[in-house]
Amino acid sequence: MLEFRDVSFSYGQKAVLRHISAQIAPQKITCVLGKNASGKSTLFQLAAGLLGGYGGEILLDGRALGAFKPKERARHISILPQWRAIPQLTAAQLVAHGRYPHLGPRHVLTQEDQEKIRQAMERTDTAALAQAYLSALSGGQRQRVYLAMVIAQDAEIILLDEPTTYLDIEVQHGLLAIVRELKRQGKTVVMTLHDLALALEYSDALLLLEQGRLLASGATQEVLASRKIEAAFRVGIYGTENGYVVRPAHE
């Protein structure tokens, strides 16, 4: 289990996260909500061990995250970063990189590694794209290939930073259906989504951030009932038969 204990982080003089304490529910989908510059991406980078120099403690299964070696940490936590390069690699080559933390010094893919890669590409419906170069793929296809790489990493905690940005609504739902499937297979998924309606529809738990502070955390319905999301985003949220509708507060 991933736990934040009184975590604070600053870029120089600018405090980005202030005294965050929260536990990430295992085998659930947790969405981190907050306006731009609320500290969501920084929280992800800290959780993935990409940033150091923070105050407080981040614990993974009760052990300080900083005590893990990079590859060992990557076997437990994987992250799909917001910014992704488009290297001159085929889809299959990129997905194979997901096995990096599991490989020995000779970097030889074992039968098990190849099976994980195959499964990840099947799960994300990217097997047919295996030999295509990333630069030749659409944004949605590329996103799924990167997700396949993260799945191939086979960590129990998966962090997805804005996985649906710039995607068509149909592709967004397709990608989030894969996320749901990951939860069913026992993975813990933490993600940020700009779309509040999607976040409410797909999450089991929420962390609500505002200007680096944790405003609320808990089960999605509890946090929603507290109306803190509506106050933080200045919106009205309405439940309908087809999901949630979010409207600006003044409408």
Add this chain to the structure above:
Amino acid sequence: MLSLRKFFTGNSLLPLLLGGMVALFLLSLCAGAVWLSPAALLRALGEPQANRTTVQILLTLRLPRLLACMLCGGALAVAGLLVQTLFGNPLASPNTIGVNSGAGFAAALALLLLPDRPAAVPAAAFVGALFAAALIYALSVKTGGRKSVILLAGIAVGSILSAGISLIHSLWQNVLLEYNSFLLGSFSGMRWDRLFPAGVLILAGLTAAFLCRHEMTVFALGDETAAALGQNIRALRIFLILTASVLAGASVSICGMLGFVGLLVPHLARRLSGMQNRAQVVLCALLGASLVLLCDLFSRVLFAPYELQAGILLSFLGGPFFLYLILKKRGRQSA
């Protein structure tokens, strides 16, 4: 139609390049101010006593020269690959970011201050290359890694260090006796003693680059993704800077500031094989060695009996290619 890349996929590329390099090497052994036919070469090998002149030409002139070409070509090409991977910038090379100038300045300084210790030259060149690479890297980190800033900073640092070389030459003209050859890069008059210990350093650097070929493919995915996959990116960055500096520094200490190999060759390797960095270290080494062998061959035979500096031909090839890359990049940005 079959694309060049598809033609070369599989295992055909490496043997083909290796064969090409060996063929160029043999041709270069024959060609020069005196043409030595393959039959004459074989005769000299069979009966060295009866063919002393041929053996002497081979052993004292051509062999050290050709080995220097291959070592420096391979070293600069692989240094270019490492620098481009480090900065994530296809326009970066030991030449364009001032690493060669750093090595050249330090080498000239060593020749000035330690004239009786030729072995100090490659060590000094390594330190100079390392200084320039570390300085550019620090500037790139400070400015958020913007690609244009890296190049402009490289040009500025390179200009300052080149001015330092000119200053040394102006004040102490006996230090750099072959000043033009040093600035342009040349293999004329190469001797065995200039290959040691720099050649050993190059072989060590090439081995180090080959050993980290897998790490480079992960690093090329970007800092965040590489770190998320569990790569120790800080350690790898230091390793890349050190290795590129060893390769560029040792090469400069042998042949002077040979330009554009480190820019041209990694592009050529990518064109031929895609971005599989794992094979690219070997591809770059073979292509770099072949390109420099070819340029040196032309530099000897084009205006024979006069010789050009190999660096002149490389600049004629590399300059337009650099402009092509810039224009291509601009075209992409405005598209």
